[in-house]
Amino acid sequence: MSATALPDAPVATASAPHVTPASAMPDVLPAVRPRGRILTFMRRYPTIFAGGLLLAVILFIAMAAPLLGTTDPTALAPAKRTREPSMLYWFGTDMLGRDVYSRVLYGARVSLIVGFSVALLASVIGMVIGLVSGFVRWADSVIMRVMDGLMSIPPILLAIALMALTRGSVGNVVTAITIAEIPRVSRLVRGVVLSLREQPYVEAAVASGTRVPLIIWRHIVPNTLAPITVQATYICASAMITEAILSFIGAGTPPIIPSWGNIMAEGRALWQVKPYIVFFPAVFLSLTVLAVNLLGDGLRDALDPRMAKRV
Amino acid sequence: MTRTPPLLEVNALKKHFPLRGGLLGGVTGQVYAVDGVTFSIAKGETLSLVGESGCGKSTVGKAILRLIDPTDGEVWLDGARIDNLPASQLRPLRRRIQVVFQDPFSSLNPRMRVRDIIAEPLRNFGLADGGEVDDRVATLMDTVRLPRDAMRRFPHEFSGGQRQRIGIARALAPGADLIICDEAVSALDVSVKAQIVNLLSDLQDELGLALLFISHDLAIVEHLTHRVAVMYLGKIVEIAERRTLFANPRHPYTRALLSAVPVPDPTARRDRIILTGDVPSPISPPPGCRFHTRCPYVFDRCRTEEPLLREVGEGQKAACHLDELPALRMLPQAA
Numbered sequence: 001m002s003a004t005a006l007p008d009a010p011v012a013t014a015s016a017p018h019v020t021p022a023s024a025m026p027d028v029l030p031a032v033r034p035r036g037r038i039l040t041f042m043r044r045y046p047t048i049f050a051g052g053l054l055l056a057v058i059l060f061i062a063m064a065a066p067l068l069g070t071t072d073p074t075a076l077a078p079a080k081r082t083r084e085p086s087m088l089y090w091f092g093t094d095m096l097g098r099d100v101y102s103r104v105l106y107g108a109r110v111s112l113i114v115g116f117s118v119a120l121l122a123s124v125i126g127m128v129i130g131l132v133s134g135f136v137r138w139a140d141s142v143i144m145r146v147m148d149g150l151m152s153i154p155p156i157l158l159a160i161a162l163m164a165l166t167r168g169s170v171g172n173v174v175t176a177i178t179i180a181e182i183p184r185v186s187r188l189v190r191g192v193v194l195s196l197r198e199q200p201y202v203e204a205a206v207a208s209g210t211r212v213p214l215i216i217w218r219h220i221v222p223n224t225l226a227p228i229t230v231q232a233t234y235i236c237a238s239a240m241i242t243e244a245i246l247s248f249i250g251a252g253t254p255p256i257i258p259s260w261g262n263i264m265a266e267g268r269a270l271w272q273v274k275p276y277i278v279f280f281p282a283v284f285l286s287l288t289v290l291a292v293n294l295l296g297d298g299l300r301d302a303l304d305p306r307m308a309k310r311v
Numbered sequence: 312m313t314r315t316p317p318l319l320e321v322n323a324l325k326k327h328f329p330l331r332g333g334l335l336g337g338v339t340g341q342v343y344a345v346d347g348v349t350f351s352i353a354k355g356e357t358l359s360l361v362g363e364s365g366c367g368k369s370t371v372g373k374a375i376l377r378l379i380d381p382t383d384g385e386v387w388l389d390g391a392r393i394d395n396l397p398a399s400q401l402r403p404l405r406r407r408i409q410v411v412f413q414d415p416f417s418s419l420n421p422r423m424r425v426r427d428i429i430a431e432p433l434r435n436f437g438l439a440d441g442g443e444v445d446d447r448v449a450t451l452m453d454t455v456r457l458p459r460d461a462m463r464r465f466p467h468e469f470s471g472g473q474r475q476r477i478g479i480a481r482a483l484a485p486g487a488d489l490i491i492c493d494e495a496v497s498a499l500d501v502s503v504k505a506q507i508v509n510l511l512s513d514l515q516d517e518l519g520l521a522l523l524f525i526s527h528d529l530a531i532v533e534h535l536t537h538r539v540a541v542m543y544l545g546k547i548v549e550i551a552e553r554r555t556l557f558a559n560p561r562h563p564y565t566r567a568l569l570s571a572v573p574v575p576d577p578t579a580r581r582d583r584i585i586l587t588g589d590v591p592s593p594i595s596p597p598p599g600c601r602f603h604t605r606c607p608y609v610f611d612r613c614r615t616e617e618p619l620l621r622e623v624g625e626g627q628k629a630a631c632h633l634d635e636l637p638a639l640r641m642l643p644q645a646a
Contacts, residue, residue: 200418203378204481208432209405218431222422 045302051294058288062108070102073258082274091280094266103258104280110170110247110259111240111288117174118239119232122181127228129182130189131216134197144190147183155180159242160251168254173246177239188231192224226303233296237289244285260285316390317351318521319375319408319489324348324384324394326370330594343593344370346545347384349620352489357515357522359532361568362542365590368525371542372491375523376410377401389488406436409482413494415474419466425477426462432485451480454517455510472503479510489521496531508535529572533557538626541565544601545593547620551627561629563606600632608633 042049061068077097085092091100133143150158155177162176196202202219210218246252247261248268255262260281267277325347330340345367352358360368374381377394386394393404409432412418419428429448433439439447449459455476466474475495482490492511496504512535514520526532532539533553540550541564549562560566567584586605591597597604603613612632620630 200412200414201420203373203376204410204412204418204478205420205431206378207376207405207408207410208481208485209402209435210431211402211435218423219420223420 045298047294048298048302051291051296051298054287054291055295058108058284058291059112061105062112065102065105065109068105070105071099073098073102073106074256075099082270082277084274085276092274092276094263094277095270096266100263100277100280103263104260104284107258107260107263107281108284108288110253110257111243111285113170114174114177114243115236115240115288115292118177118181119236121174121178122185122235122239123228123232125178126182126185127189127221127224129186130224131193131220133186133190134193134220135212135216140190143186147186150180151183151187153180155238156242156245159246160249163246163251168252170253170257173243173252176246177242180242181235181239185228185231185235188227189224192227193220196220196223230296230300230303233292233299237292237296240285240289240292317387318354318356318389319523320351320385320387321371321375322349322385322387324371324374324386325382326367326374326379327382340594343545343596345374345381346596348542348545348547350540350547350550352521352523354488354521355515355519356538357512357524357536359524359526359536359539360542361526361529361532361539363527363590365593366542367545367593368527368542369493372410372493372523372525376405376408376491403436406432406485407487408489408491409485409487410491410493411475411478411482411495413497415471415478415498416466418478419474421466423465424462425464425466425469428466428477429462429480429484432481436485438485447484448480451484454483454514455480470503471499472506475499475503475507476510479507479514483514483518487520489523491523491525493525494527495524497526497528504531511535529568541568544590544596546601546630548602548631549627549629550620551624551629555624555627559624559627561623561627561634562602562631563608563633564602565629600630 075098077093079097080089080093081095081097083089083093083097089099089101091104094100094103129143129147133140153161158180159173159176162179163172166172166176196219199219202215205215205219243252243259244261244264247259248265250265252261253259255266263281264278267274267281271278324345325343326345328342328344329338330342331337332339348367348371350358350360360371362368370379373379374394375386381394384394385392388404388407393401396404423431426445426448429451430439430444433444433447445462448462452459452462457473457476457480461469461473461477466477469477478495479490495511496507499507508531511522511524515522515535522535524532524536536553538550538552539556540547541556541562542548543564549556549560549565551561556565557569560569563584567586570582570584584607586607588605591601591604597614598617599615600606600609600613600618603609606613610632616632618630618632620628621634623629623634
């Protein structure tokens with residue numbers, strides 16, 4: 001039991017066990033200990049802290065890209081193409097003379113927008129589908145067979161197929177990856193809902209006359225948020241990778257918008273002679289995915305009910 | 312026994328769970344969890360439903376609460392049938408039957424404050440609103456002997472016994488007539504168990520509550536019950552007033568159960584009846600008497616003909632063929 005727990009009423013005497021009167025309980029409960037200091041947080045959740053910090057830095061870079069000594073990431077300068085990294089061109093220039101540093105920083109925007117949008121949309125839509133599936137018995141088998149069908153197609157192939165039906169744009173990339181990720185979330189939510197429905201506190205709520213919509217809102221949804229949050233971080237990471245793959249094979253973000261996948265695709269031909277064009281966006285992609293995964297792992301440990309009592 | 316009309320009447324209640332399997336998920340069998348259970352509870356009375364794990368005693372409780380729909384049979388509350396009511400008509404009646412579960416950890420929503428947990432039934436049935444809610448919750452906290460400032464806290468800040476008190480407060484909140492205690496003290500330490508049992512019987516005296524006390528622990532049951540019903544494999548094998556049952560058990564299964572109750576006296580001579588074998592599967596219960604596979608007094612008729620629950624004494628019913636053969640009954644070890 002945690003340190004903030006109340007002491008239980010004293011053990012009944014062996015001779016005459018009797019209900020302990022209220023006065024035997026402490027009148028004033030011990031004060032809740034203050035917490036939430038940054039240092040305590042760092043010590044308790046080092047992975048969340050590391051992942052969150054790294055992600056915050058990348059987020060800052062993406063938002064403040066124009067202020068960080070960048071030039072127009074799309075400006076062509078044929079005379080200055082394929083320059084090695086230097087004080088003037090920190091990450092060098094590509095085969096059209098564009099500044100790789102500027103392109104990588106602006107490319108962070110695409111990755112983060114795609115990652116966060118997909119994580120949010122897939123979680124929300126997947127949650128609704130999962131709740132319906134977990135509560136409406138006749139819809140369950142239909143929905144789950146459709147989800148099985150979607151899941152049998154590798155997510156990247158599904159995203160490529162969906163992109164082939166539309167024009168390349170960031171919005172379409174988000175839509176395609178979201179559709180590919182929804183089945184996993186809805187499966188997860190359905191599983192959680194089915195186990196929560198059997199929880200005695202849900203049964204007690206039914207017995208207390210709580211109506212179904214309120215049971216879902218009050219007892220089911222709050223208890224699915226922890227696993228969904230963890231799942232959302234993994235979706236975010238995998239969406240960023242999928243976006244990069246789509247852009248790399250030319251099925252994602254249009255070439256006019258710099259994205260890490262695009263930059264790598266364009267640098268691919270020169271990989272053996274000018275490896276830095278591929279190297280820098282790849283490092284940023286890896287660091288971002290690492291940050292999100294660290295955050296996800298940390299959250300998983302922190303939100304795990306078995307760890308809840310750890311002080 | 313009181314002769315007033317019973318508060319709750321359960322008549323030939325059955326709950327069979329379909330077993331699904333195969334490619335298309337067809338029904339391949341039935342689990343006969345509860346197979347024709349009849350009993351009644353008077354106002355302010357405690358009936359204990361005892362039996363080993365898997366005998367269907369919790370299923371009876373859930374079917375009365377309509378947490379699961381019974382397969383067959385009737386449930387009457389105060390002379391009105393409630394087992395076949397549509398959900399909308401059942402909802403107002405739910406106020407009168409409440410439940411306290413076994414596990415004090417999973418029976419409280421970890422993300423709700425104690426105040427909101429106890430207030431939930433109050434709000435659902437429109438019994439209090441606005442500032443009244445806090446007053447009512449505070450009164451309920453007093454009733455279950457919890458400090459009032461615990462209202463603002465979350466369940467994980469409490470010990471098992473305290474959580475069970477919160478669960479009891481929630482069950483009391485809507486002013487129930489009947490509380491179903493589904494193994495309500497089984498998960499608690501012995502000393503805390505005694506406190507909760509005493510709290511329950513005090514509350515019964517104060518509020519005139521009827522209790523359906525589902526338990527596997529006869530030692531606890533003996534302390535608070537008026538009557539006892541013994542279940543075996545989905546059926547009641549014996550039902551009697553407490554004194555009668557503990558002093559003069561008629562069914563061989565009841566005798567075996569009673570002989571397994573620990574006696575806190577190392578010098579006491581005990582004739583323990585040790586049952587052999589396991590409980591048969593409720594998917595294919597044995598023909599005839601369900602207990603015949605383990606009964607020390609089994610004879611031919613038990614294997615083919617099912618004994619009926621019949622009056623064997625003042626307020627005592629048992630389902631055993633031996634009761635028709637007084638001579639055989641007396642045999643110490645027929646097996």
